[in-house]
Amino acid sequence: xxxxxxxxxxxxxxxxxxxxxxxxxxxxxxxxxxxxxxxxxxxxxxxxxxxxxxxxxxxxxxxxxxxxxxxxxxxxxxxxxxxxxxxxxxxxxxxxxxxxxxxxxxxxxxxxxxxxxxxxxxxxxxxxxxxxxxxxxxxxxxxxxxxxxxxxxxxxxxxxxxxxxxxxxxxxxxxxxxxxxxxxxxxxxxxxxxxxxxxxxxxxxxxxxxxxxxxxxxxx
Amino acid sequence: xxxxxxxxxxxxxxxxxxxxxxxxxxxxxxxxxxxxxxxxxxxxxxxxxxxxxxxxxxxxxxxxxxxxxxxxxxxxxxxxxxxxxxxxxxxxxxxxxxxxxxxxxxxxxxxxxxxxxxxxxxxxxxxxxxxxxxxxxxxxxxxxxxxxxxxxxxxxxxxxxxxxxxxxxxxxxxxxxxxxxxxxxxxxxxxxxxxxxxxxxxxxxxxxxxxxxxxxxxxx
DNA sequence: CTTCAAAATATTGTATGCAATAGCCCAACG
DNA sequence: CGTTGGGCTATTGCATACAATATTTTGAAG
Numbered sequence: 001x002x003x004x005x006x007x008x009x010x011x012x013x014x015x016x017x018x019x020x021x022x023x024x025x026x027x028x029x030x031x032x033x034x035x036x037x038x039x040x041x042x043x044x045x046x047x048x049x050x051x052x053x054x055x056x057x058x059x060x061x062x063x064x065x066x067x068x069x070x071x072x073x074x075x076x077x078x079x080x081x082x083x084x085x086x087x088x089x090x091x092x093x094x095x096x097x098x099x100x101x102x103x104x105x106x107x108x109x110x111x112x113x114x115x116x117x118x119x120x121x122x123x124x125x126x127x128x129x130x131x132x133x134x135x136x137x138x139x140x141x142x143x144x145x146x147x148x149x150x151x152x153x154x155x156x157x158x159x160x161x162x163x164x165x166x167x168x169x170x171x172x173x174x175x176x177x178x179x180x181x182x183x184x185x186x187x188x189x190x191x192x193x194x195x196x197x198x199x200x201x202x203x204x205x206x207x208x209x210x211x212x213x214x215x216x217x218x219x220x
Numbered sequence: 221x222x223x224x225x226x227x228x229x230x231x232x233x234x235x236x237x238x239x240x241x242x243x244x245x246x247x248x249x250x251x252x253x254x255x256x257x258x259x260x261x262x263x264x265x266x267x268x269x270x271x272x273x274x275x276x277x278x279x280x281x282x283x284x285x286x287x288x289x290x291x292x293x294x295x296x297x298x299x300x301x302x303x304x305x306x307x308x309x310x311x312x313x314x315x316x317x318x319x320x321x322x323x324x325x326x327x328x329x330x331x332x333x334x335x336x337x338x339x340x341x342x343x344x345x346x347x348x349x350x351x352x353x354x355x356x357x358x359x360x361x362x363x364x365x366x367x368x369x370x371x372x373x374x375x376x377x378x379x380x381x382x383x384x385x386x387x388x389x390x391x392x393x394x395x396x397x398x399x400x401x402x403x404x405x406x407x408x409x410x411x412x413x414x415x416x417x418x419x420x421x422x423x424x425x426x427x428x429x430x431x432x433x434x435x436x437x438x439x440x
Numbered sequence: 441c442t443t444c445a446a447a448a449t450a451t452t453g454t455a456t457g458c459a460a461t462a463g464c465c466c467a468a469c470g
Numbered sequence: 471c472g473t474t475g476g477g478c479t480a481t482t483g484c485a486t487a488c489a490a491t492a493t494t495t496t497g498a499a500g
Binding site: 009010043046047066 | 452456461463
């Protein structure tokens with residue numbers, strides 16, 4: 001067995017901070033007080049700083065030198081850029097993945113999306129978002145391109161924040177579910193061009209929904 | 221002034237290891253003995269491990285749990301994947317960058333490529349490679365997409381290794397220089413489609429040159 | 441000679457102390 | 471009233487000690 005029976009402190013801290021950020025509990029720009037958090041979590045500086053360092057590299061928090069840690073705030077432009085990049089990467093993933101899809105894979109996608117819709121209907125947005133994420137991660141995996149998978153994984157948390165924001169609109173969540181079904185239909189038909197185009201449109205739609213919520217904000 | 225007058229140990233270690241790896245001094249798969257290196261560099265474990273952790277995230281070394289640090293080895297497939305991704309990302313960068321190019325930018329590109337060719341002719345492959353890298357980095361910068369710039373930066377070191385390998389063939393280096401000139405010509409004409417296509421062809425050419433050197437190797 | 445378990449060893453995770461450095465505050469001065 | 475500079479504080483970099491865990495080696499039993 002290779003899985004650690006016991007999470008390290010570093011990992012627990014990491015997960016905890018991620019949870020607080022993606023849930024919206026810690027909004028953009030919030031300072032993360034090292035002393036307060038290490039005392040609250042009963043850990044020393046070492047694993048705390050390591051976890052925060054990782055988060056910083058993943059673009060979830062920013063380190064202002066000699067001034068501490070802050071939850072990262074995204075400018076409107078940064079959000080736009082992130083989703084433009086995501087569009088490029090995920091379309092690439094789709095193009096690589098479709099030829100690798102067996103009927104078994106298609107069935108797996110169906111199950112994922114079914115779960116998502118079920119969660120959405122019962123109002124469980126957390127599960128809905130999680131299934132959505134798995135949908136995209138599975139496509140990436142099927143691309144078989146390790147460098148691409150790695151790159152998308154690195155962006156996953158930033159994207160997750162966007163997902164939480166966008167899904168605040170049930171209207172959008174509903175539409176997105178339909179879009180994913182359409183993508184799956186293109187998978188079934190092994191129609192690469194169509195699947196890629198639908199994915200681009202889907203991500204553009206998410207982008208729009210996230211930017212919608214940025215009317216007021218002016219970050220950095 | 222914001223630049224540190226004095227590099228931190230972590231940074232010095234990082235730079236030193238990078239230098240040793242990209243120069244080929246430490247070939248693929250070489251174990252990095254923590255005790256030996258910390259003694260040689262006269263530093264403690266803390267900055268050493270931090271530097272190595274960063275390198276690992278950048279894919280230059282791999283950490284085999286409880287067995288130490290090793291210079292990362294790439295399988296043929298991983299190299300292929302890396303360059304397929306690079307193609308996608310750099311073509312995207314070109315498409316974004318071309319509309320932002322002023323005559324001043326074009327002139328800057330000319331200078332960069334002139335320097336590169338001068339270096340190549342005098343046999344200074346290190347400078348040649350460095351200018352090549354600047355060429356690509358400048359395009360990324362001009363794209364104006366922060367997420368894309370960040371992503372390409374993360375891959376830069378892996379790409380740098382490939383560059384060193386590919387440029388061992390002077391024949392290839394010569395051809396690559398011509399290809400970059402062609403790309404620049406497309407920039408001058410503000411021909412986005414052509415610039416993008418030439419960039420794809422250029423990177424495919426590098427990919428081929430690197431893979432050429434992988435005949436024998438079987439990594440991981 | 442093979443197998444298995446326990447001891448020896450190496451790596452990793454965590455806590456903590458100390459020194460260096462940068463940012464902040466405020467008072468003294470122009 | 472603005473500016474300057476010095477002391478205070480928080481953050482950071484580094485070293486080191488110790489505990490926990492995984493791997494490797496050893497050695498004895500079958």
